[in-house]
Amino acid sequence: MDTTLQQHSGRIIEDGTSPLLVESNTDEAKRVQDEAKSTLQQRYPTLVDMAAIDILKVFGAMGEARLEIAELCISISFPDAILQCRSLTNLLASLSAFDDYGNVPEMTWHSRNLSMLGNLENGFGYTWRYKWILVFERWRNQAKDYQWLSDKIGDLKSNVAHIRLIFLSIKEAFMQIDWMAGTSLVDLLSDIQDTFDMFERNLAECADKADELRVEQERPKHLSPFVNSSSAQSWSSGSNIPSGGITQRTSFGRDGNNTTVHVENGPPKPKERRLTKLRQRLSINLDARENHWTTLFGLSKSPVVLILTAAMPPTIYSTILCGPPDAVPALDSNFYSTLSQFISSLAGLYVIVKPLFNRNKKDEIKTSFPKTFYTMLTLSLLTSLTSAVTYAWSPAASIPLAYVSGLTLNIATLLIIQDSGNQIKETNRWKMTVNATFMYTNNPAWQTEKKAALSSRHMAQMKDLLQRDRGASSQDRNEASLGMIVNILRRIEGKIDDSKPHDSHPTEHRSLATALRPFNPRSPANSSEILGVPSFLRRETIDSPAAPTDPNPAISFSAHQVLFWPAIQSALPESVKLMCQMQGGIYSTRLEASRPKLPHAASVDISSDWLSKLSIATLKQLSDVYFTTFNLANPILDQKTYFQRTLGVAIDGNFGICIESCIVLVVMALGSMGQKALQEAGFAGTPASSPYVVQDADMPGLDFFNEARKRFGFLMCEQDLQACQFYLLSGLFYAEALRPIDWWAMLSKASACSAYFWNNLSRDRDEWMLDMQSRLFWITSMFEAVLSQELNLPPSNSLHLEEHIALPKFISAQDIASFGSFRYPGDDPFFHYHFLSQLAHRLILTRARNSLFHFNDTADYPPEPVEDELIRQLEQWRERLPPILQFDPKSPLTQAESPSDALVTAWLHARYFVARYHIGRPLLHRALERPASLTEGHLRKCRDAISAVLTWASVIQVTDTMRSCNPLKFFVCSQIFGQICVIYALSVSPYPYIRDIVSDVNKKWTNFALSYLEAGAFYSPAIEQDFKIAKILCEDIGKI
Template identity: 85%
Template sequence: MPASYHKGQVYECVSNDPSDLQSRPQHQHSRSQRLGFVRILVLSLGTVVIVAVVTFLGFLWWGAIASVNEGDRPSSHILRRILGSGWLLRSITISSLVYRVVAGAQTAAATEMIASIFLEGNGCLLPDLARLSLTRCQTAGPFQLAFTAPRQLHDSGNLFTSGLLVALLIASVVTQFTSTILLTDLSAARLVNDPSTLNVAFGFKYPSSEDANSSTNLFNPYAGVDYWTSRPSSYLRFAEISAPPVQGDGVYDTGAIARAFLPFNNSTQRATLRSYEGPATVIDARVICTRPRLSIHTINLTDVYMLSLGDSVSIHGEYEGLDTTYSDPSSFACMVDVGKVSDRPLQQRISLCPMDSTPAFIKGGVRPDLSSYTKAYLFINATSGFENWRENGLGGNEPVTILESHRTSQSQGPWQSLGLNGAPNTGIDATLCFANPIPWDYKISAASSQDGFEPTLQWNITAGTYRSNAVRSLLGSTLAPVPSLERGLLKLASPGNWNTADASIAFNTPDTINYIWTALRTQSYNVSLSLSKRENGDDLPLLVPHRAHIGLFQEILAHTDSNAALAMQALFFTLLQMSYSDYTAEFDVSAKASASFSQDVIIPVQWRGFILFCTIVGIHIALVTAIMVTFFLRTRVTALGNAWQAVGQAVEVAGGETVYRAVDREESSPAIEAHGSDEGPPSKRQRGFIARQACEYCRQKKTRCDEDFPCGLCKSLGLQCKFTQRKATRNEASLGMIVNILRRIEGKIDDSKPHESNPTEHRSIATALRPFNPRSPANSSEVLGVPSFLRHETIDSPAAPTDPNPAISFSAHQVLFWPAIQSALPESVKLMCQMQGGTYSTRLEASRPKLPHATSVDISSDWLSKLSIATLKQLSDVYFTTFNLANPILDQKTYFQRTLGVAIDGNFGICIESCIVLIVMALGSMGQKALQEAGFSGTPASSPYVGQDADMPGLDFFNEARKRFGFLMCEQDLQACQFYLLSGLFYAEALRPIDWWAMLSKASACSAYFWNNLSRDRDEWMLDMQSRLFWITISSEAIERGEVLMFEDPTADYPPGPVEDELIRQLEQWRERLPPMLQFDPKSPLTQAESPSDALVTAWLHARYFVARYHIGRPLLHRALERPASLTEGHLRKCRDAISAVLAWASVIQVTDTMRSCNPLKFFVCSQIFGQICVIYALSVSPYPYIRAIVSDVNKKWTNFALNYLEAGAFSSPAIEQDFKIAKILCEDIGKI
């Protein structure tokens, strides 16, 4: 066993003097003394609390799941209070918190026991003796021993104790997630709350002559009442009790049906109502329809597509539900809408005719004593249209003889069918229906086991009809009866005798009167109603209800085999329901009612999370119990919580002198030297070697250090190894010397190689020198997509002769000097070309004046310090809304959080942040003008100190930035590269391509400096920003250069057709794989910008596509001019496609031109337009008709656009001005084609 290992005897002394080693008595404590009162209380009472928490949560889970499975109503009142009042989540959170607190206290006590087991069991390392001893009196949990326990595994006897600690550590971690585990069982459900007492208004006070000023006498219920022509907002939920329908020979009875209106204005209350006991208005919804006996002697066909019928009607046979004691024939006069044969959609031409008198009365029902209020209604359906009636002798106002009964055999159910003599398919069907709603206020009791709904009629656009399934189901308008509860209604309890349930008696309220029966009245007395969809009119002798009523009526007839009783029941009940809902706001009689509603609550719906929680609790209790049993078996003298004992035992074991020497050392450093074992103190070892490169701890211990990092001793003790000044080891020094020798030998071998004698092959690798000696993009041999500063290339040696003033030859300008184009040019243009030369664009741009340096005269010298923060932020926001969209040079978050603040705090002093902010202000001024041009923003900068140049906004800001950057021109970091690129944008916007190229060259050098000297401490943000600048630089270089220059083969001919097809295929594949929001149809490119991103990003994406199509076809256009005889039909088609791409590109460029002041590519666009004009001109004047046909689609509109664009740029660029002069002459001839 190592000398620095404590064997586990707590009172065993380790001392410097072996004579001090003696046996001391070991006082053993009882179990209660070893635990202490506080720990006993935590372990015993805490377990009771944990069991109580589990029991309480189990009660909640059981009650909630049972309520969901058994009817949405918890059986326990306590559960209803907890689940319904929103206390469930709070109860779960509080319960889990109590458990975590108690479990944490028990875990702390168990950790103290584990520390005692380590000390008194198999022992521990002496460096950990103090920590373990003090852990017995106070601890925060098992995490305190997480790094101590692994070091005690030198003795295999500590494996079990360490396993207990690991299990306790895992249990402690899992305990923190108990709330989350319990919440996984929760989900949304609906529960019914306890009944509550409400004050509901249910009716009108009966008018009294004694109180002339009462609200009832002042209220006119008949004013503005016409529910026939109004649309119901929805079909309201109600309570119902019904008997089965009865169907006999020639009769259909819906059965006794009582329906109660729910006295709630709120739709949610009606839909969630589960039980109700209180006052309500009840109607008798029973309808009986019988087959009538018609006596019709005259019939007229009017010129408004209607039949005029009149005579008498009587009941055919007897029915026990009708009282026919006083049955006499009743007269009627009815107008029937026959419509036209061609009417669509086809529907029954049916009319409702109120009777002057009632031939029978409904027996029974809600109020048998009021059966005399029964009303009779005659439904007449015309079986054919106006044309057929007129063909059979009807017309004008001439009467016709009585209808013959040739259709009598076709009579079915309650319908009587009659037809014309000789025309059996032209006739009428009639049925006689009875209803007695008698609305009255009663005390009702209704309940439901589920929530209801209030549907609306939905229009089916395809079929041209209403979707009425939900409404018909709610109203019970189906042939097969459906119970009320299954239709989402409340089941109304039958009081036995409705007379005794009168609301005025039950609630001791004034007598009430119901005006809802007025809903069945029309504006004219006994007027007929057309229940087919025809137009209404003031001069019509019949009323046309609202199309929603007609649609529902027709839908019920269509789905119930023309059951008029169900259709009339639904129609009348809807009208009464509309009336009740309308009058609710004026009710002045109220009473107490009891109602319960369902509500959405979050409750447990499964047991899985709770079972997992119980498993965690069980593991915790079992683990604490196992640790406590082990503690009692393996310890004797420990008293948990006794701080003096913990300190005293640690001092006695380690020795007082050792403890004293450890005071000034780190707690993790072992303060005990190896002094001996059970057999006595070891002999002193001679120090044979002291390491020259020892770590600090080995120097303090005066022990040999193996010079590793970390050294062996520090690694074994788990200490941090530190070297004061670590020098290279002998191995490292030898290796370095060998490497240096190899490098010198390698250099000598390179120097001894013979030099090439051929000067044309004298080349050198210039990868590193390229960014510091940038070449003109016109003379570069770079391939698009590969940056100039990261590619190996060959350059001429310094001995080779070079042109001291290389020209920037833009490819679009070189089109003018194609031999075929030169031969076709007018003499005036040829003279211009000879005078200006082939590099006139470079020469003109290089000789133009520099940007003015003076500040605007209308601003003061200290105008920057007077800028408001609002102005700075406004212009910054404009920059990020415009220029930074297509060229994300700056990170917006970093700019606003750091760059802008540094510039403002330094009062725009000489620093790179001030330069960046000033150039952003300059670009923001340009962007503001661009937004105003496009109509996206009309608010200028608010500061009065900003000098605004109408031709070049932001020039003052730019000049200030240039002044400051003069002191920073040698910077090569990220911000310097950003400044160069931002300055390049300003120059490009000002149409100064030479200055733009100069800025790009400097930005290229900065980017090369970074990527060629990549440091190890780089971060993701820096790499992302440098990558942005990298691609912006190379893409700008490619655009500035104007063409893709590759290896030139003097023997190469035009590209073969498969190459062109492959390029087009790849371009189309790129377009098709764009994100969905960016995909576009080439046949319908973007024509209007709705936002800045459309003009600055989306439009340029489309433009790049079309200009790429043109560039792919440009070699064929050259071939068409140089070798017209070699063209095939396929070649001509591709040439026409290239010209079509030019026209489409022009339409997209017009979209970008809406923000002309934010278009850094204006010079590129002008160059492209100029080159396109040259090509189109040469094709248009070709002597070959098929060549001229290539540009047949080019019109005056395109030439006007091209000239206008060049003219706008000519004011700012001498090169474009010269292009415009040439293009103006050429377009005159193009316009003649």
């Protein structure tokens, strides 16, 4: 190995090798080499005999980025490079200390579990830089003092400059390693390069702000006709411009185009030596200019100055009349009277000077004219003393000196009084501003305005970040984009004050606080603070008593509960009212809970050893069908791990009692359902061959599922990753069978497994395990939200973990060898983005539920700003989807050309339109309950909600082309039933403008709705009851 390295090193030395690639004999370098050799031998024993540089060459030729192995090879060959990488990451992480608020993390949340090269690539991404942008923005907005901001900039700039040198040395070393081995290590540094560019750009903007503050602080703080004029004369010096000259920097924008204006008079003044403690105490700025003409103009109107001016003629006249003394020194009564006046004047000087030396900074009085002020005080003291002493020899000279002493003392007194008054006014003005701001911020309109301003600013910053990173090829960046959207939504909402209101609109404040509440994860290492984790099912409402004379309606989010809206109940036909009375308000949950259990055997005449007769081709075909159908939208399994590990264990064990057999059997069951779905849509050929002929045509795969249930009975206490996967896969089977209660039971068990993992997290869990557990947790949470919001079912106790679990990144298992460049269909980022978009959409939909739908009998309708804000967030979710998921709401998908269209793309469109309907549903409730209170704007929004219903129905028809692969069938039926109830009540309203809301509903829509319910009624007793009611209601809807 050493010979090879020396050959390469020798070739580079001729061109100038990097110091990090030179052989090092330090103890630290040797320790790094020994650790890397030991790790390489333990984890990759087949690579031990190869030279480290040759290993890098192999990966460079294959184009694979195996960061762990590359780091081990670099540690063995060039340990100084790895040591320098550690220094770089540690120093960059230490910059978080400059954030006074502590919002900037040391690194991105996932970087702590990565290798050193992984930290370089992912530890300082655009989410980390976005945190720093907020810090710089806060510095610029909150800076009031030039020195404070200048110190901040200087300290950070010096640290960044030092770190940049380390970065450049690493970049040089990586470029030379890339030249030797054909790798692309330098690409790992792209994020850090962007980080330094971000620091340089924002530090420059902060420097511009500091220059503006410096110029503003050097400018006189009082009104002057010579403001910003370089010709303003100084009363104390008599010169036009200080000898040090003026340097003024004027910023004309933040785009880097700055104009600097230099006005110089004389050579630049050297830096002043350190002032004495006395001078620091008196706060005299020798370079500051004081414009006194304005002060003189102001003082000329003062009665004190007028009195002193009136005293000048008698002073002159008395000086002329005064004669010489009879004897020198003349120590007569007049002398002692003059001396007494001098001593009394010292008391006046003390009264003026004492506040300037007050130790309490709050009570300290400052003057805007320190040079003039202290000159007047000194002149008053000296002339008063000279007047007393001079009298003994020349009484005539003593008289004008006493007058000058009194004049200068009064001028100093007026200056300090004027500045004290200005300080008092400024303090009062500040207090009034604070009080007014406090009162204003309690105004709901202000909260909406502030929210809009914040959102536009933060969204502009987010857009700028995304544009700068759009050219990056890192898959992690793209996968974090939707999580970043969630984070921005949360950040915007967190800026709105979530305090209890004290005005006359408590209900509106309660709804605003609920809709726009902040939630702040606290986990520093594995937190959703970076990617933004949705907080499902959170009910944080502030109780507020409503008017006792106005009982307001309670609106439930459940689609089945729409039937029991008072206005709908009063409009129902008598036959439907009778059904409701007989079945009760929660008939859907009760009917599903009392239905018969799933049959134990679908094919009673098949042999008991039929599994052993299955061909490998059948197993692989059904597995492939599962991964091209169910796993696309709900990635419960890792396809690479399944085919290269799980399936082989099950086959080798002849489907014995093990968790791998249970997983494979449920996958076979779902694959059978997926095969049927592909045939329904015309996407599949002949079905998989099977040793048995008789299968349940209505529930394909039941035999496989029952075999899995038999085996899992011996494994029911398992809590690991595969047990959680089994529960979620079984839940999908129950969902396809339209058995929501059984599905909920499986989800509860999966939730317990997930909670067990995250509550007992150990250090030896690799990143792939963390990422898989993250997938399962969010799939469980998402399905639990759907079930508990529709049926009367309690959610699990693991919801408190949502704020601490990051979004998945879809990391591939590193300990399983890849076969060349083969890529599984499920590895396509398109499906990863779709899964993340589901979570972001669930955040908005759950927020709509918590803020628009209420669960108590005194809940009022939410204010319009809440509805508008939720619509805005929904539009931002749609607009900021990755390009491959973008769609135009005016032309949604109408035909599925591939399975992914029906299973992924169509559902993205459907989620958008159903969310618009849910946000508008309380307004439809209001139209039925209080039609007289509607405005034209309300009616327009109601029509938009019904339009969303019609468009949603057309998209659902696309998903229905693969009906046997739709776990959400029960909830689609529930939504259709609720929509039928609302449209029926609107269509039979006695008010024409209410009936006009559903004027676009036609027979085509009612036929689709009834046919969809009828198809599900055969499998579900709750949907069967819904179909009976809907059939009666649609008869009247058809008369529209």
